[in-house]
Every structure is written in structure tokens, then in C-alpha cells.
Amino acid sequence: MSSIVLQLSEKEKSQVKSSFSYATQPSKNPYVEAFFKPDGASITIYSSGKVMFQGEKAETYAQKWGHKPSTSTTTQQNNPMIGTDEVGNGSYFGGLSVVASYVKPADHDFLKSLGVDDSKKMTDQKIRQIAPLLKKKIAHQALLLAPQKYNEVIEQGYNAVSIKVALHNQAIFLLLQKGVQADQIVIDAFTSPKNYEKYVRQESNQVPQAISLIEKAESKYLAVAVSSIIARAMFLDNLDQLGQGIGITLPSGAGHKSDVVASQILRTHGMAGLAKTAKLHFANTQKAQKLLK
Known part of the structure; x- marks a missing residue:
């Protein structure tokens, strides 16, 4: 699913609002000025000036306001960004770990020298070897929901998807609270943008920036790959600790x-x-x- 974020002027934001006024939809996010659902896309205007286009026709709509399609992953990453991923969702035993990592272009050489890649393609031994190096070098926020707490939250009315939404949102929120300045925030997509928006509205902490949900983002963005590695190492450690206990x-x-x-x-x-x-x-x-x- 395409997801594009543009920084637009007040004049351009007004033009977007006028063009899609026929498709206006409500949003409870206090940082959202306007939300639209035209055919084949969703368009969110944030008070920060960022405008996010998501969906099959996102590129078509965004090109009117200066977006130029690019197939280069390097170009997509040539800015400071936050990437998040979770591990443990498909495992019966163990908790659910979610990590948000802040990666700058200056970090790329270091990450590539370690062989940073999607954690699903790496051995557990390799993950445990480089995770401590990543944690020391890369600004990140890690959250672990232990099984007992996970079960309590499920009983309170959360489901497997809304739990992940809450954790991803909180990890990003806390990382931003540390003072990092990200031009882009990417989540490895585990649900649709519509579902994410529905559940994140219920959270007390709201992220004041546009967020993109991108499929297989862990293989496209180094920030997401870093998060997948740290989250995997955390999940494995938790699994070991629970077993020993x-x-x-x-x-x-x-x-x-x-x-x-x-x-x-x-x-x-x-x-x-x-x-x-x-x-x-x-x-x-x-x-x-x-x-x-």
C-alpha cells in the first residue's frame, strides 16, 4: 500500500481541503486538521503542515502537490526517520515486544557494516550478537508486554490488533518525547490505516506527526530493520526468562x-x-x- 507524506504550505493545505471537501470524514485525533476519504485513498492533514496520502491512488493524488514517484529505497531513507516493528505476535509463548528506532542518514554506514537486515532473515545468534550494539548506538524506545499483562489487557477488551496499535503508538510517542526530530515515521504494516486510525483514537497519548503503515517495511527501511532486531532479541530473552522461571x-x-x-x-x-x-x-x-x- 502506497503511503506518501508531504510538507505543504498553508495555501497548499487549503487547496487540498477544497479539492477533497466532498470526501470529508471525522477524526478524533487532536493533531489532525482534516481527514478525507476519496476513491482509492485516505488523506490526512496534520496541524504540523504534513499531509499524508495513503492507498492505491495515493501517488496519483499526491502528484498534484509536487510528489515525484521514486523507486529508490535509498532516496526514501535519505532523511532522519523513526521505524517501528513488533515481535511475538504469532508466538503462543512469550510476550509481545515493540520497538521504535530513530535512524539518521549518518547511521547508515554503521548499520550496513553490521549487516542489519530484516530480523526474519537473520539467525537468532546473529540477532543477539548485534542487538546490544544497536541499542548502544541508535536512539530507540523498547516496550515489552509480558504474557500475564497481555492476558489482562485482552480481558479488559483489547484485541490482538488494538494491543499492537497501542504499543506502536506509545513507543513512537515516548521516543519523540526524548527530543528526536524525525521527518518520517514508518510502521511495518500489521493492519490497515483505517483500522490503525480507529484504534489509536482511543489512546490517551497521540503522536503529532503523520505515520505511514508500509507492508514489509523491515526489508525497505533501516530504521524498521533496527527495530525488528532489537524487538526479536528482547522477545528471545523474555522467552528464556519465562522458561527458566x-x-x-x-x-x-x-x-x-x-x-x-x-x-x-x-x-x-x-x-x-x-x-x-x-x-x-x-x-x-x-x-x-x-x-x-
């Missing part, structure tokens, strides 16, 4: 092996033990209970 090695993922281990935990520690180590709303819980019987 309960005396059982916990697997990553949500396959049959997780069902078997979960049934062992139920047998020795009961549901309370499982609640401390696993995301209970996964189907693995029911499967483990059947195995136990």
Missing part, C-alpha cells in the same frame, strides 16, 4: 510443539502457570487442555 524450555511459534509444552505446564502448574507464560486466547490453550485429558 517455570523450569520448562518454551518454544517460539504456535505449532503442535507449543500444544505439548502447554499441556505439561497445565499438568504441573495449572492455568495460573500457563497465564504467566502464554497468550491464553490462542487456540493452543484449548488444544493443550484436550491433550491433558
Whole structure:
């Protein structure tokens, strides 16, 4: 999905508002001046002057206000930016880690020298080797939602998507609070912009800048790749710690092996033990209970 952010003058913002007045939609974000949903796109005007175009026809609409399409990933990254990613969403055991990282063009050579890439393409050994170096060099904000807290939040009415929205939003908000100045903020897309906007409205802290949700962003932007590595290392450490605490090695993922281990935990520690180590709303819980019987 295309996502384009432009910095427009007051005159240009007025022109956008006039052009898309027929497609005006409400927005509860206090930093949004206007929000439009024309055919094939969504357009958000922020009080900062940034205007975000998202959707299949984003480039078509944005070109009217000076956007020039570029296929160069290097060009897309040639500015200070924040990138976020999460790890643990698809794993039954372990928490959910979300990281926002601030990367400047001056950091690129350092990151490339370490072989920074999408964490899904790297071994756990490599991730654990370079994550401490990234944490020391790159400004970032890391959040970890432990399984027990995750389960409590689910009971309070959150779902798997709204939890991620809340964590990504909070990580970005806290990183900006540290004083970094990002020209662009990119989230590795895990839901649609419409869904993200719906859930983020419910959060008390609002990010005052345009945010782009881009599919497979971890392989396109170094800032997102850094976040994916730090988040993966954090998830692995948490998985190890939880396993040591309960005396059982916990697997990553949500396959049959997780069902078997979960049934062992139920047998020795009961549901309370499982609640401390696993995301209970996964189907693995029911499967483990059947195995136990």
C-alpha cells in the first residue's frame, strides 16, 4: 500500500481541503486538521503542515502537490526517520515486544557494516550478537508486554490488533518525547490505516506527526530493520526468562510443539502457570487442555 507524506504550505493545505471537501470524514485525533476519504485513498492533514496520502491512488493524488514517484529505497531513507516493528505476535509463548528506532542518514554506514537486515532473515545468534550494539548506538524506545499483562489487557477488551496499535503508538510517542526530530515515521504494516486510525483514537497519548503503515517495511527501511532486531532479541530473552522461571524450555511459534509444552505446564502448574507464560486466547490453550485429558 502506497503511503506518501508531504510538507505543504498553508495555501497548499487549503487547496487540498477544497479539492477533497466532498470526501470529508471525522477524526478524533487532536493533531489532525482534516481527514478525507476519496476513491482509492485516505488523506490526512496534520496541524504540523504534513499531509499524508495513503492507498492505491495515493501517488496519483499526491502528484498534484509536487510528489515525484521514486523507486529508490535509498532516496526514501535519505532523511532522519523513526521505524517501528513488533515481535511475538504469532508466538503462543512469550510476550509481545515493540520497538521504535530513530535512524539518521549518518547511521547508515554503521548499520550496513553490521549487516542489519530484516530480523526474519537473520539467525537468532546473529540477532543477539548485534542487538546490544544497536541499542548502544541508535536512539530507540523498547516496550515489552509480558504474557500475564497481555492476558489482562485482552480481558479488559483489547484485541490482538488494538494491543499492537497501542504499543506502536506509545513507543513512537515516548521516543519523540526524548527530543528526536524525525521527518518520517514508518510502521511495518500489521493492519490497515483505517483500522490503525480507529484504534489509536482511543489512546490517551497521540503522536503529532503523520505515520505511514508500509507492508514489509523491515526489508525497505533501516530504521524498521533496527527495530525488528532489537524487538526479536528482547522477545528471545523474555522467552528464556519465562522458561527458566517455570523450569520448562518454551518454544517460539504456535505449532503442535507449543500444544505439548502447554499441556505439561497445565499438568504441573495449572492455568495460573500457563497465564504467566502464554497468550491464553490462542487456540493452543484449548488444544493443550484436550491433550491433558
